[in-house]
Structures are given as C-alpha cells and as structure tokens.
Amino acid sequence: MEFSGKVGLSVGWITLFLMGIDLFVVSPLLPFISEAYNVSSAMTGWMVTVFAVTYAFFAPFFGWLSDKNGRRLLITFGLLLFVISNILTAFAPSFFWLIVSRILAGLSVASITPLIYAIIVDTAPPNRTGTWLSIVVSGHLTALWAGAPFGMLLEHFLGWRSVFVIMAVIGAILAVVNFNTWKYVPKIYLTRNLLEGNLLRILGSVSVTTFWAISMYALYVYLGASLYSENRFSSTEIALAITFYGIGAVLGSLISGQLTDRFGERNISKVTLMFLTLIFVCLGIFFTSGDWIYFFLFLWALVGYAGFSSYQARLAVEYSNERGIVMAWNNTALYIGITLGSMIGGFVISKWGYSFLPYVCSIAAVLSFVLSTQKVQDTKKESAYSDT
Template identity: 35%
Template sequence: MHSKSGQPAVRAAPGLSAAPIALAWLTQFLVGTDLFVVAPLLPAIAASLGVPATSTGLLITAFSIAYVVASPFAGWLSDRRDRASVLVGALVLFSAANVGTALAPDFGVLLATRVVAGVAAAATGPTVYALVSTRARPEARAQVLAVVGSGLLTALWVGAPAGALLGRHVGWQAAFVILAAGTFLLAFPHAFVWRSRPEFAAAPPAGTGGRAGRAGRAGIGTVVSAVAVTTLWAFSVYSLYTFLAVALHADGRAGTTAWLLVVYGVGAVVGGQVGGRFADRAGAVRVTRTALVLTAALEAAVALVYPVTWALACALGLFALAGYAFFPAQQRHLVDMFPERATAMLSWNNSALFVGLSLAGAVGGQVVDALGYPELLYVGAAVAVAACIVARGRRA
C-alpha cells in the first residue's frame, strides 16, 4: 500500500521520534523568522536603498500575495511527488531568495526576491506539516502539529526581535544572510530523515463513518468551505495583534509593548499545545468550535479592559491561549478529512490564513483610524462569532 506522495503507507509504523520533530520545529522557526523580521527592518531597508519608508510595506504585501497564489499549487505538487524532495527544493530556493535579498542593489530587485521567498515559503510550511502529520501516530497527530507549529509562533516573539536587533547592530542584510545559511543547512537532514519513517495509513476521524475518504475526493466548493473558517479566525486574531503596538504608542504606553507582546506570544505557544492535546482526545472539530467561542468572548474582554495595563496583560494572555488552540485542531481536522490530499489542504489552509491576515491589516487600519482600537476588537469578536457559525456546519 502506497500513498500518493510515493511513500509506503503502513499501519504499524513506528511514529516520530524527537529528532524529526525538532528538525521540523527549527524549519518553521527559521521560515517564520524570515516572515516576521521584515516589518521591524523596514526603516533600515528604506534608508539603505533610498526609498520612502511607506513604499517598503510592499515587501510584505509581495511576499503574502506570492504565498497565497503559490501555496495551493505547491500543495498539489507535493501530494503528487515525494514530499521530502519538494521540501528540500523549497528550502534551497528559500535560501537563494534570502541571499538575493541581502545582495539586492535596488528596491525593484529586492521586491522580486521577496516574491521568490514567498513562493518558496508556500512550499515549505504545508509540506513540513504534512510530513509530520502523516508519520505521527493518529492519536497524537494534533499534538505533533502543535509542537511543530510552535516554531512559527516562537519566531513571532523571539526570532523576529532577535533579527531586528541583529539588523540594528550589523546591518539588515546580515539577518537575511544568516537565515539563508540556516535554511540551506536544514535541507541536508530533510533529504534523509523522512526516508526511514513510513507513513501511517490515514484513518477517518471518529464518528465520520468513512466520510473522510469521500471528503478527500470532494471538489473546490468543499475545500473552500473547509478553510473559510481559517480566514475568519485569522482576521479576528491578527486584527488584534497587528495594531496593538500602534495603539499602545498612541496612548503613551510604548514602554509596555515589548512585555505585552511576550505575554501574547507565550499564551499563543501554550494555546497551541493545549489545542493539539485536546484535539487528539476530544475531537478536532469540537476543539475548533470551543476555541472560536472563547476567542470571540475574550477579544471583547480585551476591548473592555484595554485602558488598564495589568488587566490588558491578563486578557491578552488568555485571548492568545484560546485563539491559538484553534489552529492545530483545524489542521488535524483537514488532514483527517482529506487524507490523500493532506499537503494540498494544509496549503489551502495556509493561504486562507494569509488572506485573513491581509484583510486584518487592510480593514483593521481603516477601523482604527475611524473609530479606535477597542472598536476594532469588537469587530474582530463579531468575525469570530461568524467563524463559530461556519464551524457549526462541520461534523465532529
């Protein structure tokens, strides 16, 4: 019995040891650092290349658009080819893009290298998730996804600030050179570590009565419906995160930004682990629904206590814990329901994430300008309620 990725699918597979999980975590950490480090480096990039600071925001937009467009195709390719080979190729391309970023002589070339980096990242993240999820024991699948996903979340509050600090002292180019070297070196163990670890045969989630196989053959409408909840969730979560520092600066609380973001980041990491563990025990859909209800309630709570810093810190930590419990459960749900298209579904899910993130930035900025930051949080809470309604249509 073989999977479409070319790997043997056996039920008695030994599962994953710590080494491949650590390798997957480090890969997500480096790719995530590359994604998040650009924003704090924008002023230095603008000064270095002699372009307006406002124009450098296009670097983030270009990366995101490239990711959204390339991700479904990358997932389709990965499901039809050897996933490990696709991952190795993506890491090498990602490394080359970062070298190009560091050596870019002008803004036009720099913009092009970020597009290439976005394409490479689109093939990297979902393929890593598919490799670990199809080789993890089914009863621990969401937990493994949560551990690997915590690499991306750690990049948010550790990798990006470290890269920004490095860029401030030795130049923004150095940050991308180090990321290029790291991702290139990771390609070598990825070329070998997955060969000796066969896949578990995909089993339908409890209570589906074999519907998972039929879902795996469903059309584009089913796919869009399955990942639409991720877009709504991402809008709710990232509208709060994106404008938090801006709001604190405007309120004269700039000195609290760093430690509040650490509280948020720690809550997100813990939430991912909790969500993964409960998804494996109680069912992925049940956890996504519960997480969305709590996300809506706690985002409204953040808005209510926003003027009081200590209360804001408590609410932020709880909000991040509840909000990020959703993601590994959603990933497990997609892998269970679309077992033979695991990478493609995770790619679509990541594209949906970036769509929600982009909408949060575009719409959130307008709401903050017109009404204020707490009012944006009420909008985000309402969107989380909409996500709950969409998720209610899914079977546990």
C-alpha cells in the same frame, strides 16, 4: 520509530521556526532597508506584500503537487530556493532585485510550510496527530515574538544584511537535514483525481481560518499603536505586552495538541472559537484597565492559537486523502485573513477608533464559529494509494 518521530518533530519545528523568522523579521528592518536603497517606507513595504501574495497564490499548487508526488523533494527544493532568495535579499544590487528576492522567498516558503504540516501528520501515530501538529506549529509561533528581537539584535551588531545571510546558511543546513530526515517516509500516489469535486468543500472549510485570522489580526496589526493611544504605554510596556501575547500563542498551540487528542479535533476547535468570542468582548471592556491588559492579551493568544492548531488537526484528519493541498489552502486562507484583517482594522480605527477593534474581532470570531459547525466531509473516501 520513537526516535525517528522525535527527530522528525525537531526538524519540523526548527524548519517552521526559520520560516517564521523570515516572515516576521522583515518589518522591523524596513527603515534600514529604506535608507540603504534610498526609497520611501511605503515602497519598502512592498517587500512584505509581494512575499504574502506569492505565498498565498502558490501554496495550493505545491500542496496539490506534494499529494501527487511526495513531499520530501518539494521541501528540499523550497529550502534551496529559500537559500538563494535570502542571499539575493542580502546582496541585491537594486531595489528591483530586492523585490524579486522576496517574490522568490514567498515561493520558497509556499513549498515548505504547508508541506511540513502535512508530512508531520503523515508520520504521526493515529492517536497523536493533534499533539504532533501542535508542536511544529509552536515553532512558527515562537518566531512571532522572537523574530523582531533576533533581527534587531543582528542589525545592531552586524547590519541588516547579516540577518538574511545567516538565514540562508541555516536554510542550506536544513535542506540537507530535511532531505535525509524524510528519506524513509514512503511516497504515496493517488490513482484518481485528488479533488474530484471537493474543491468547493475545501474552500468552505478553510474559510473558517480566514475569519479566524480576521478576528486575530484586525487587532494584532494595530496592537502597539492601540496600546499607546488608549493606555499611553511606553515602548518597553508595548514590548512586554507583545511578549505576553507571544508566550500565550506558543502555550496555546502546545496545550491544544493534548486536548485535541483527548477530546477530538472538532470539539476543541469549536469550543476555542466560542471562548475566543467572549475573550474579545472582555478585552474590549478591560482594554484601558492598566496591567490587566497583559492578562487578557495572554489569554487571547492562548485560546486563539489553540483553536488554530486544533482546526489544522481537524482538517488533516478529515481530509486525509488531500492533506497536502488542504494544508496549503488553509495557509492561503490564513494570509487572506491577515490581509483582510489589517484592512478592516484600519477602517474601524479611522471611523470609530481603537477601542472598537476588540468588538469587531468578536464578530469575526462568531462567523468563524458558525462556519466551523459545517461538516467537513460526510464520509471518508476510500484511499487509492500505492506505496513505492
């Protein structure tokens, strides 16, 4: 069992790392894609938009379906669709088919990412849920800072199309690996309606993640531009700052697992949001303080992503009967928050400038904390599972 657990964690980590690469690698490649298809940068930006919208829309459906019929086949299906979508992205004959390929990619990732989170919690020992979940989350977060360099390196030597070909090959291998890894996880079925009036409660719970994402991404989306504008950072210094942020994100996720298992999901998720609010205020005060900014960026990501991992663990535990759909709704809430955060960040910059962004983020963090104090579920409903 111990060995099987390590194998499952490794497969989950690698799978989520690949999903993260697919998400974060597209943006730096947009100029090359724009040139290849002779379209404007604004048009190529739709590649990111349609991916995110498709993911956000379909993730809850796949989560619901996995709670009814098991996760293994849906994860495998998603990876096979991932292979097809990336091959189509690499060799799309026109820009229209390129957009279609990213819609399919969003659909594929929607049936993989939240289900990997759910199946890891399904298989985790009761006292190790936070640790196991934080480990696989770190795979996705590692791609946050590794995705862009990976894509640019391949583009430099082999061209941008090679990035998607290589992801398709890895996806095909992972389809086989995941199909075999989760073979011995029993499928479980609920004998009654999965939600049974819980949908509004679930939406209220995942709104915590929406405001958390607003607080994180209203600044992060414009981090490079703000560092250049307020600190006159060079491209090398901006890259170093983002590296500090990325390392903090991965470490925060990993550390949160140990803390969550020791002190409880609810306590850690609330405490991290309190500290996140304070860090944003400090970030606003010290944003133009030169080298100190590296420390505060590291601290911001460390605390912020520790909170994200612990809150996911909290949802997984407190919604144990609807785990797949709750993980999916939480990921949808994340994408909605990222979108709203980028919009709010753009508005703040146009009205008051970059220096106000950390303070606006602190307000969003406070709102996330207030929402997190609600009771997720008053009582555990009795399970009505039957193994097959």
